[in-house]
Amino acid sequence: MLTLFLCAGETDALGARLKDIASLKGARANELIGYGLVVGLNGTGDGTGTKFTVQTLVNMLERLGIHAQSSQVKVANVAAVMVTAHLQPFARVGNKLDVLVSSLGDAKSLQGGTLLLTMLKGVDNQVYALAQGPILVGGFAAAGEAGGGVKKNHPTVGRIPGGATVEKEIPFEFNAMEELVIALHQPDFTTAQRISQAVSTSMAGISAHASDAGTVRVNLREGRRANLVNLVSALEQIDIQPDARARIVLDERTGTVVLGENVRISSVAIAHGNLSVQIKEKKDVSQPLPFSQGGQTVVTNDSQVNVSEEQNKLLHLPEGASLGEVVKALNAIGVSPRDLIAVFQAIKASGALHAELEII
Template sequence: MRIFSLLAALLALCSAPLHAERVRDIGTFQGVRSNQLTGYGIVVGLDGTGDDTLDYLTQAMKGVSGRMGLQLPPGVNPGLKNAAAVMVTADLPAFSKPGQRIDITVSAIGKAKSLRGGALILTPMYGADGQIYAMAQGNLAVGGLGIAARDGSQLSVNIPTTGRIAEGATVERAVNTGFEKAPILRYNLNTADFLTAQRVRDAINLRYPGMASAEDAVTVALRMPDGADTRSSMLAAIEMINVSPAEAAAKVIVNSRTGTVVINSAVRLSPAAVSHGKLTVRIDEKSRVTQPAPFSNGRTAVTPNSNITAEEEKAHVALLKNGASLSKIVDALNLLGVTPSDLVAILEALKEAGALKAEMVVI
């Protein structure tokens, strides 16, 4: 009955009246977002857990040595068990300025067993346009642990080939968002809905008449005056405007792996009757030994003895009236005493019969 407890809790939440949400919580302004940065670097100072068999690591270390003024003789490859080739990733927050610092994640891309105790050499961080936006360097903090013994046995705790460096990169270039000069700023809803977009438009126009217009189910265009200071003040006020989002579309979400079923409050049913019962067939196999009479020529024989029984539970019929709500659906399914797997089968049958007015989504 655990599934019904979950549905009852969801019913209590869904039956409450819709409350207003702030504009900042249901969408974002176009261009005001983070940007992904990546880089290829070298981690040194490892305790013999690097990947010295990788040719591109050797080439990278020769390049690093060359930049430091050290030219290795031709044909000489340094032993690099204390170094590892890594990929460095980071998110550049919106409006980041040169000199600010951001966190980075460092992940091994070769055969390194662990990055614990390593230090990242100065690494450029590139954006999608191929430009350098940050420089990364620092000592890694690794949460995982990897240990290997001489007999080949190994022990790993978490992931020792990935680490982080808090504030490990310095921003070198700001992203041009056009915030202060773009003639139109666009506000995008997190979930597409025409009614919600219209309500956001009306709420903004009530505060700033004629500013907003709905372009589609996601975007509301804002015509704003030039100037970063003026726009910042107006957007700060717009973000705090309260809007009542439209009711979500009727959906039934089924998690096929865990058996979880979630029904939102918008689900309705046409008139339908649901009957659910179980038939249990039981076969008991026993062996019977037959002994011959004394002083006879007979032999002991083993004969099978089977017993077959069939039991059918009393089936209940639940009547779902026209426009039945979530509470009625839960009450009817509780009456039938169905399991999560049976619940999915019933909902699919109702959908096939045309009685379930909702979209079924299997994840």
């Protein structure tokens, strides 16, 4: 179990660069996807029951001028895969992309395989890149004919660094823009207002205004449109103090608790104790005395039940208690990370917690 407390509110807040909390509208990555074959596997490919792998292999051989029947094809060394990649903004023809290769059938491992030439398409069904090359798998799987075996990591997914080449660019005239639109990664009205003020005061010849919680529009004067690259570079380096809602994130699966800096509570009293019940069962054998008449050997059950309850004191937290005070107080009564989940849910239900409670 892990408990993480972000106590930034007790120290001087540090700003973040504008480029780290927002992005420029239009300059974003696009997703590419393709279907292909991986060959050269050492008997760890798809089984004969994977019909689409057999059909794909037969179709590929037909295009290469080789006629083959589906019933005559073995695919133990071949695997059908899905290939995905990110086409970064301003990518040009000839640039290299990293690709992710994932098994689509029942292949046991892609280790040692080579991806054959695969077209990567966008959502508009246009081909933007071609991928091919040997696959790097950060794991392995080995098994014998009797079953069992050894497996490390996830051998049915691999990567090809620089395995795709951009063949088509996404048209985008950056220097023709008359207005820059800044999109916040985490929409917030206060943060958007701070960005507009910082941009307007630190950059001469431009004015900015927040149109909503997630968008800041930067109006450019005629003289500022000549070189937008220098302008955007200067905008990205502006320090902004982002604002955020008070939030507590709870993960009950792992016992992780994350508290933001603005978490506050009203005056509340907390008493928390654990009740544990331990039951031990054992069997005893009861035998009759030697030479006794009519006696029988029987098995009897012996149960031992122990009940224990922690004797924790009532804890009072004053109104407006900060995050640090809440943490110290809860640690004082020995609350474990997993117990914190129940405690914060109870405080939220009482109406004393002034923060958003998010359970993941």
